[in-house]
Amino acid sequence: MSNSKRNAGGSERPITVPFWLIALLAVLIGGALWMLFPKQDLERRLSVTGDDSELSYNYLSNLLKSDPGNENLRALLKAKEERLQAIKLAREEAAKQALPSAAVQAWDHWQAAYQGYLEAQKQDHRAGGQAEALAPQVMQALKDVPLQGLTQEQALYLASSALVLKDAPLALGIYDDVAERQADPARKAQVYESAARQALGMSLYEESARLLRQASATTEDVQQSRAYLWQALQVLQSGNRANEALALARQQEELLGSDPETLRKLIGLARAAGNRAEAERYAKRLLQLSLLQQWQTQVAGASGVGPDPVADDGAWALQPVAWTAPGWRMLRTADPVRKPPPGLPFDDKTYLLGYEVFLENRNLEDAWRVATAAVRQAPQDMAWRERLAQVSEWMGQQQQALDNWLVIAQNTGSEDAWRTVMRLAPGLFDDRALIAGLRHQLSRRPQDAALQQALVQAYERQAEPGEAIDYLQKHGSTPQSQILLAQLAERAGRSQLALQAWKRVLADPEQRTPAHAMPAAVLALLQGEPALGLRWLEDAQTRIPAGMQDEGEYWRLLGDLAQDQRQEALTLKAYRRLLQTPHAGISDYDEVIRLLQRADRREAARMSLHAWEQFHDVRHLTQAFYLLEDLEDWTQIGSQVERILADPALVKRLQGQPTFFQILGAYYQRTAQSKKAMEAFEKGLALDPGSTPLRQGLMWLLIDTQNAAALKLLLAAAEPVWARDADMHGALAAAYMTLSRPAVALERYLKPHRAEHADDFLWMMQYADALEQNQQADRAWSLRQQLWTREKVRARAQDGAAALAARKWLTAEGLDEVQRQARSRLMLFHTQGDAEFALMRELLRMDLEGGRREHSAAAAELAIAWLQERGEYQAERGYLWQQYARSRSKSTSSPLWAEITVALAEKDVAQAGQLLQRHDEALPRYDRINAAAMVGDVRLAQTAAFENMADQPDDDPLHLALTEQLLAFSDYGGLQLRNRRMDAIDEQVSRLRWHVGLNPRWALDLDAEDVRRTVNKNTLVRGPSQERGIGLRLTRKTQSASSEFMLGRRESLEGYTPMQFTQTYNVDSRWSLQASLGRHLATQETLAMRMGGMKDRVSLGSSYQLSRLDQITLELASERYRVQSGARVGSGNHATLQYLHTYRSEAPTLQFGAFTSWHRYSRNDPALLQGRDAAILGYLPPFNDPTIDYLLPRSFRFSGLQMMFNTGYEQQYTRALRPYASLALTHHSVNGAGYELGMGLATSLFGADHLALGLNLSKSGINTVGNTRELLLTYRLHY
Structure with a gap:
């Protein structure tokens, strides 16, 4: 039976801690141990300890092997060796010579005490400060040793021991005594040198430096003296006393010399001391020395003899040097008068040191000169080119920096250099460099639309659109490239090429967007194909994206094209759609208002108010004000003004707009709030003193309110300036007529303009009134007769029947209110008898047409003037009382000229006195004089007559009145x-x-x-x-x-x-x-x-x-x-x-x-x-x-x-x-x-x-x- 373990798949062992984490922890722990190592503390202990045993010597040797570059450890080791050698020699010399018993005893006593002190010092961490307790006894034993008769080695041993026991004055005194015994200056210098080493070994930097300076001053060998001085400088620098070392070097400049190596050391010393100015000074001397050597070499090579010494600081060699390289193109405008002086020899080490020193001292100009000279000497050295590019950019010489970065980029292919070129070129508008950078980027990203766009723009700025078109035709295969080609061709004036490109783009239905259709439609319209452009725009309606940024521009263009083709309905429809978008601008509202003014003026006024609420442009409020004024909708005007004044932020914003105060003043004037109207006009003129509407508004306000005193002050202050404006002449003439000075109005403002206003019916009526007021009644009557005849002929030519023409004169058909009133006056005063009375009744009846319950101000003044002309003063007074009774709850009042005429005609002293007290200068000139005389104020009558005489020199009635008043007083x-x-x-x-x-x-x-x-x-x-x-x-x-x-x-x-x-x-x-x-x-x-x-x-x-x-x-x-x-x-x-x-x-x-x-x-x-x-x-x-x-x-x-x-x-x-x-x-x-x-x-x-x-x-x-x-x-x- 086979072993099943062999057939089982290997399982991966679980890893608790990854290897990279273990390595990281090891590095961190090692770094912490290294940082905790008491290196500085060990050095400090070795410098202050007085242990001269072999153990301390061996420990110091091993420590130096671990840090061979530590100059402080090396100085300690050398001092330790010298002390050990001195001790050895002192022992040998003491063994050879037999001292007097007292001296021997003192020496032995000191030796024993000193050895005990050293042993106690070794065991000090266990003895609990025994060495410190023994120190005074040892010092006393040392002082008891007689110095006379001691050999040099014994004396030096005592001095070193005194240093160990921290009695520097005693040690230095012994050293001085030993040095004074030496007859040979070299031996004396060696004593000082040895003492300096001993002092340095005990960290006595100042004492060591002083001893070395004494050695330098003692020796007769110049080189050895310079060496001792350099050792003194190094000792001071090691003891963190660089400033003192620098000061010493400055004092001993003659001894130190000015060879390049010395200057480099001095530069390093000055940099260590943080004295940038001194470092820069030494750097310039170093560069000067190098230049002088080069110049002497060149002169010697040219003439075969050595050069004469010449004082030269070498600054001329730091001037910028022209250099030609691939990618650079410089043109010489004129040959130099003389050859430029020789440049600095290119010593990279010297150049770099000077460059760094100048940079540290923020002397960018000299650093730039050094870098420029280096680039001239070694044009293929890209490191120096980079330094030159950097310092040029720091100095603000961006163009030179860009040129060098471009050379670096073209020669090295450095991406950093290319990025720098792309950063600097746009700001310097150096399109040549920018094109090179863009082509470099396009070589990597050939279908980048943004880069293509930038390249096209750069070529256009170089006035080379053909190059960009050729590039796009070769490389533009995308729709974006074709769109760019169309736009570029259109700007280059090649409209046919642009239209063909648009046709290729818009052949694709998906490209028929508003953004594409709008410029294409405009181009098609310019090329005689408006139907094609309109079709493109109409097709684009179904492709309007949600939140389209240029949706407003689309509807605006559609409306403009429709308007060009006289399709007002489509135009209004497009602009109404435009107003429903958030992209509607103020001009769009203006266009809608313009279209609505022809069809619906009330809607135009509503749209003007909406535009005002939307944009707070005062002209819209003005436009709405005039439209509503024509419609006599003062309620809407008042509510709008109240809404504005209720918003403090809006009022504050409008307070800087003179037109706002013009509107506000006109509204207050219409509503009989003269004080507020005056404030509004004055604030507006304070913002814009040259505004003609504001000037006219203020002038007519004072005229309407009969504020003669303010009107006189205004004329005195502003007339010299306002009279230069021809548009102000009508208002100025009316002002002088209000002040009963028609002669001034005629001579200054009416007669010079009569020829140009000969066909202006209203202006000529005003001219006739001025003539009549100036006691030229015959001329006024003749002029009115001419106007009457001319207007009757014109009316009969327009309407056949004279009666119908006369009646139509008084309607609003084709006439404004003011002209209708003037014609009414003209008809009335050219009619006599019953016909005159019938015409007056007809005028008053027609004034009440349209549902009006009261006569207008113009009709009332016409009736009053007619009664006054006929001498019916009682009837006139009754009519005035009737008007007052009807309007006592309103701000209106009866005409002043009518009231004062009735008061004077009926000898109403009380009424004349009241009118004179309230209005004074606002009264007509004759009425003012007669009223003052009536109430017994003869002086006022005389003053009024005199004031008017200056402006009315040919006024005979005024002369007569003045004569009578003068006689009365x-x-x-x-x-x-x-x-x-x-x-x-x-x-x-x-x-x-x-x-x-x-x-x-x-x-x-x-x-x-x-x-x-x-x-x-x-x-x-x-x-x-x-x-x-x-x-x-x-x-x-x-x-x-x-x-x-x-x-x-x-x-x-x-x-x-x-x-x-x-x-x-x-x-x-x-x-x-x-x-x-x-x-x-x-x-x-x-x-x-x-x-x-x-x-x-x-x-x-x-x-x-x-x-x-x-x-x-x-x-x-x-x-x-x-x-x-x-x-x-x-x-x-x-x-x-x-x-x-x-x-x-x-x-x-x-x-x-x-x-x-x-x-x-x-x-x-x-x-x-x-x-x-x-x-x-x-x-x-x-x-x-x-x-x-x-x-x-x-x-x-x-x-x-x-x-x-x-x-x-x-x-x-x-x-x-x-x-x-x-x-x-x-x-x-x-x-x-x-x-x-x-x-x-x-x-x-x-x-x-x-x-x-x-x-x-x-x-x-x-x-x-x-x-x-x-x-x-x-x-x-x-x-």
Whole structure:
């Protein structure tokens, strides 16, 4: 029976740990043991130990065998050998000589102590520091040994032992002593050398180096001195004191010399010290020395004699050297003037050392020069070419680096070099190198489409598309290659070849994708086969991949081709499909909006808003704004603006867009939010000061809101710049017309452009308005007549019947709103009588068509202007109130020009004052002057006239108004004569006045008066007093108040000094307050007080303008009466109430009024007066005693009704002859009924003067009894 085990298949033994893991662990453990081996610690222990036994010597020898290159171990071994030899010689010498007993004892004692110390040091790890305890005793024993008489070997032995005992100063002193005993410099140097070795063996590097320097300085042999110095440098370097060694070398440069080997050592020393600058300096000297040797050799070879020494740093030899090699092409532009200096001799070791030193010092320029010189010397040395390529790239000389890498790649075929060429060539646009690299790659991957594409692009940049076409025709067999060929041929201008390539590609239905069909369709269209291109695009619709990146471009191209073939439906369909994709751009929305504007403007506006929300391009918002404005859909505009302003991020983003502020300002202007509109326009101009729409928007805003003050400031600041823009001339002209300066508008902005706008109906209407405003009414009327005739002819030519043509003028068919309004004005003012009234009614009726409940602003202004033209001011005021009542809850207002015209025409002082206060400079120039004069602000009227005179030099009405206002406030002198006849006396009063205007607010008046009295009834009075007086009056007026101070001196019965201060304050244009305080004023309560009395007075009053026609005045006064000598005779309280109604405010004026006053007196008995005070009683006839009524009357009430006709001209300046009169029917509660009648004439004789003649008759006046007659003459000359 056969053994079944033999037939059984062998089973594989399981392996717990793989072999590679075992090997790896062995390597790791060995490396760890090697790293843990205390090599450095052993060296340190051997250097500090003082064991000079054979065992330590043998151990050191074996350790050096394991590391033969360790210079430190070698120095330790050499020092150990010298100490052992010194000990041996010292023992032999001690045995030969017999020392004095004391010296022998000291030597023996030291020897014993030293040996014990050495033994203890050997056993120090078991003795517990016994050697350290013995060290002071041994040192003391050593010091006790006398040095005199010792041999050199014994002294050296003592010195070495002192080093072992770590007393370096003692050892060095012994060495110095031994050296000084030597007479031979060589022997002395040997002593220093031996001492240096001993110090080095004890790791005393500085001491060893110093000893070697002493040896170098001692010996007379220069070579030996240099050798000692090099040993000193090596010792310092071994002791990690390379910087000190380098400093020593710098000091001893003359001794060390400058031979190449020395310079190489110094370079190594400087590199070890980390002093790159010194290393570079030595490297340059080394290169200079090599150059000098080469140059001397060349000169000697050429002349047969040695060269003269020449100072040369050799820098010229490091200039770049041109070299020609395969693949390089350099052109010489000019022959050199002289031959270049000889290059450096190629010493690879020297070149490499200098190259490395320069690189370490980051001196890339010199490293590049060295590498360039090396390449010049050995152009086939690829290692140096690689170094040159690297340093050139580091220096930023990418082109030279690329050239060298290309040479390396072409000569060695190194893939790294080719990769570097491919990395550098694109950035340097070196297509020659790139083509070489691409061809190398294509030789390995001939069908790589990306490489073919890159090759084609490189050939194209070299302007050699033919080479690429030839390559593709030979090697392009794939569809991708044919597509690339088609694209390249198209760019090269070979369209037929391109189209043929596309036909070969698209012959395969699977290749008819949008990406292929789009460029092919464009090419087919250009080659006259649009149908083929459109068919390709239509076939590609079914092959649009999901998420196609260029799907939008496909639909866009389809729409463009359809549009070129005038298929608008297909175009709109394609663009709508485009907008449904995420690839739709802003231009696509623009195209859809453009197409929709022809068919559905509301849908176009909606699409514009959608484009705005999508792209936030302000022009879409502008477009939507204009479309919705045409549709009058302000609700949609407002909601869109509110939505924008509610998004802070969007607002912040739009704040940098001037157009956004233009839109915002236009919206606010349309909705009468002028302040916000102003802010928007100003912000927009701050971003784009040169924007014409923003400039125009701001200008028209100020014009529409009649903000004359801001408009003047804007013109003063911006007109010099804005006037350079011809598009701004219309707005600037309108601005000056708003400021009532039509002459400026005509001369600067309208007349220069009349010829080019001769056929512009609206512009010519504006020109006619400017002429009319400039007081050239005849020219304006003539121009309007021409426009009327031309427009009628044009309308009849378009429509047969004149009536139908006139009616169609006023519809929106073919006309915009502004032109329709202008034609309405022209028709209305060229019609008269009932036809004119009927046309006005028809215009207003048609304005309400379309469901409008209120008249438009244009229709309202047309009606107001028509009423004003006809002089129907009452009807105009009623219409204005009707418009205000309908729009009081809105932001609109009545036209300013209409309101001020009505106020002036009807002499409504309160309304004129309010308009002047609110609008001032916004009022038309004449109305502003007349309003200021009406409310009494003469200075403002003068200022307004002067301001307009500068711009309206030929305005005659303005000249006349200015003359009148100047006369009203000019300096003048006046004379007044009065002849008054009363019941008892007659008075002749002569008064002279001189008025001086100090400045616009202050005025000074000087008065001189003489009163002559005579008796006409002796039974009532006798001996009346004559009276003379002089007075000074100082007046200050402002827009809201006036103040007056009066001071005088009068002589009558007695002399007295009157004084009074009066203050008037205007609370508003309707209400004013008056207050007065006076002392020793003249009084006329009775005839006696008129001649010999005076009074103190305090009064307070108020005046209120109930309406433009009605005024009420109330005054309260308290007075104390005195005779002129000072005695008080009584007091009185007075209250006066007056109402005045102006029936006619324009010349001739007519006013009606009523008044009443209460007068209550407290009287003293005149009979009680004595002395000088009783002089006033002398006016009584003889034998008449004074009664209680002699000085002051009893209390009474005085009332009456009055009518006044032109009474203001008694004092006001007038050129014409103006009659004036007044009549009052009065009632005195004591004296009974009475009257007051006055009449006169006022005129100007010489132009700058005023003359008034008057007659006054009265009975039972407030302070007179009986009848009174007065004749008056007043003359005033202005200068």
